[in-house]
Amino acid sequence: MVQYSSLKYAIKDSIGYIFINREPQVNALNQQTLDDLQDLFKHFNSDDQVRGIILTGAGDKAFAAGADIKEFLDLSVIQARWLSERGHIIFSDLIEDSPKPVIAAINGYALGGGLELALACHMRIASENAKMGLPEVSLGLIPGYGGTQRLPKLIGKGRAMQIILTGDMIDAQQAYEIGLVNEVVVQDKLIARAEEILQKIFTRSRVAVANAITSINAAEDKQQNGSKVEMDAFGHLFGTEDFKEGVSAFLAKRTPNFE
Missing domain, CATH: 1.10.12 (Lyase 2-enoyl-coa Hydratase; Chain  A, domain 2)
Structure with missing residues (x-):
């Protein structure tokens, strides 16, 4: 099977597991990670062995702590527009529109592009230590991978405005109370709970x-x-x-x- 520089993956009991594997960079989404996610989701979506997908981050500190900001420094306006468009295509066509249920297991920080990635999944389960936010305005930007579109639909326009315009983080319990995540569980039960949900769907x-x-x-x-x-x-x-x-x-x- 293909080896990816930024992802680990496995298939077990009809579940495709994807781990964003950039732990020293708190699993930030660089362009290589987007390439790898695009390829692996295409593979899982077409693989009859896979009936559902769990997406998470390596380690216990971060699901994905945003985009890799260092890559933004040399982008032109046209290149930045294309980066956003590419993120929309991957997150919409391959994740949100996957015919197989996709669960984001949020195991720590899910910020910026990382939260946008989780928003594209069909369900979100969070560990108790999870922190979520869209802090792009603090960089002079806005969410560019669908965050301004998906978050209001999920939690309502007013709450989405507050999260996006302040750039503040919220914890797992707050995320649950406003409907951003489906459930909150202890860290060591996170993957097991996502598996349990998928196994029920498989029946x-x-x-x-x-x-x-x-x-x-x-x-x-x-x-x-x-x-x-x-x-x-x-x-x-x-x-x-x-x-x-x-x-x-x-x-x-x-x-x-x-x-």
Whole structure:
């Protein structure tokens, strides 16, 4: 399998694990990391062995503590625009629109681009020591990988304005209270809890899960009619073997055996 300079990965029990592996740099997202994430998510999204993905950071201090600011120094306006566009493409097309559930296991600092990466995932589980924020305004910038778009949808415009305009960090409990993360767990249970959620999803119909992700995402996509996407998906699923098996199992009061 491919070796990446900035990532470690594994596949076990139908779960694809991705570890951002730049611990001395608090797992900051440099351009090589974006390259590696792009390639690995493409691989996992097309690999039938992988039914769900857990994304986390190496060590226990950081999920990803922002972008690698040193790389910003020599960028032109055009290059910076392209960097932002590239981040949007990776985070939207490969992570948010992945047909497989993606859980961010936030194991420490998730700042700037690191929090934006977590926001692109379908769910977020945080350890008790996690700290989150979008501090770009303190650098004379704004979030450039979708943070200004995803955060308001997740926690509301007013709260998102406060987090982005102040650049302040919030802790895991505050993040949970405003809906930024789904759950908060102790550090040594973080990956196990993400695994537990995925294993439950794996007992459901794979094709139904993929269509549910597509329909939920369409609700927030101005380019699509979310209701039409849902209706089309609902109708399509009636023609699948999983639907026949699910209904048969329900009527027979047994556990379904989905393909």
